[in-house]
Amino acid sequence: MRVLDEIESAIPALRRYARALMRDRDRADDLVQDCLERAVANRHLWRGDGPVQAWLFRILINRYRDLHRRDPAPGHLVAIEDLAVEPVQFGDPESGLALREVRDAMARLPVDQREALLIVALEGKTLEEAAGLLEIPKGTLMSRLARARATLRVLTGRGPGADVLPGPGRERK
Amino acid sequence: MMTEKPALTEAELLTYAAGALPPEEAAAMKARLVDDPAASATLAEWQLQDAAIRDLYGPVAEEPVPDRLTAIIRRAKAGDAAEQARPKQGRFALIAATCAALAFGAGTGWFARDLATPSAGAQTLASNAIRAYETFVVEVAHPVEVSASEAEHLNTWMSKRLGHEIRPPDFAAAGFSLMGGRIVPSAEGAAALYMYEDPQGQRITLYIAPEGASPETAFQFAQQGETQSFYWMDRDLSYAVTGTVPREMLRQIALAAYDQLI
Secondary structure, three states, X not given: OHHXXXXXXXXXXXXXXXXXXXXXXXXXXXXXXXHHHHHHHOHHHOOXXXXXXXXXXXXXXXXXXXXXXXXXXXXXXXXXXXXXXXXHHOOOOOOOOOHHHHHXXXXXXXXXXXXXXXXXXXXXXXXXXXXXXXOOOHHHHHHHHXXXXXXXXXXXXXXXXXXXXXXXXXXXX | OOOOOOOOOHHHHXXXXXXXXXXXXXHHHHHHHHOOHHHXXXXXXXXXXXXXXXXXXXXXXXXXXXXXXXXXHHHHHHXXXXXXXXOOHHHHHHHHHHHHHHHEEEEOOOOOOOXXXXXXXXXXXXXXXXXXXXXXXXXXXXXXXXXXXXXXXXXXXXXXXXXXXXXXXXXXXXXXXXXXXXXXXXXXXXXXXXXXXXXXXXXXXXXXXXXXXXXXXXXXXXXXXXXXXXXXXXXXXXXXXXXXXXXHHHHHHHHHXXXXXX
């Protein structure tokens, strides 16, 4: 019974992450439903080695990747170099970002970058937790996060000018 | 930026932004940020990004959970309560019956045979198996037509359609449990597709087509994109174990299938 209660209490976070990954409300809830059905069916195999929520997130992420292999969304493989900065969108650096722009920009991120950025920025996971959930090395996670943030910056019209940080592969004058 | 300290790297800044530094290192980082306007600007931008992402999607967690999701938990709790109320004997009898059903086929082993060049028929088999996997593994609502809980119906139906007595093998040792099966087309008529899943939600399929080969073939391997398949043929039937799990794991599962199916 306790596992079921823990599964139930994880539903809001699973829905939030799924919605941010997929945008579409119904498709996101389909993904959560699938994840919950898998988890409930396998609950007797759950060995209690770690938080139930992390197990659920791993199921959700695996199912999301299965779906995505089948139906890669547009925006896949957009290289940052190919993105045009639209000067009209340059905003006041002191103000918040326009939510619609951020939402559209998130949708254009490659899937691996979107998964990584959302698990950290939205779900508040630590880098170690996030790497574990996504089943990638921490270094890979860091480079995906850096690329996601840089791409998002360009796509929201706040692209880097002279203030680019030194880092692997990103050196500029 | 005329400062003697090296500029902050992305990795350092990401670690700091994730709040992953111990307090004294975080304090040192803060001090370095004062002298590094570029890094400070980047950090401020990231914080704006995080705030926007939380504003966009944070409220989803406050929404009432749709009934179709809570219903899954409700049904499971009701099922557990019924299970506890039922005398224990019923469950043991079921497990014993499953063991008996799986016992035939034990005691045989896999004999390494010469690797042959796949025939055209075998290649069709692999490509049909991979296509069937890719079609149904993504299925959310109806991954299988008949679920494993209706084992007897599943076995009768599959055996009848294929014209051969077949039973799904057990992959519990590899952590995969049977979800159920469905009938799919093959070059020679109806084929069976069994789907299995591990606790992490990874899925594999076992495809059985009514197409035999003489002489019987050894294990062969095919790959298409990320999807891999081990397949082989015996006198009456062809088999393919397909998935995106690591190749060695898939091979072990295929061996287990071979041992149990012969």
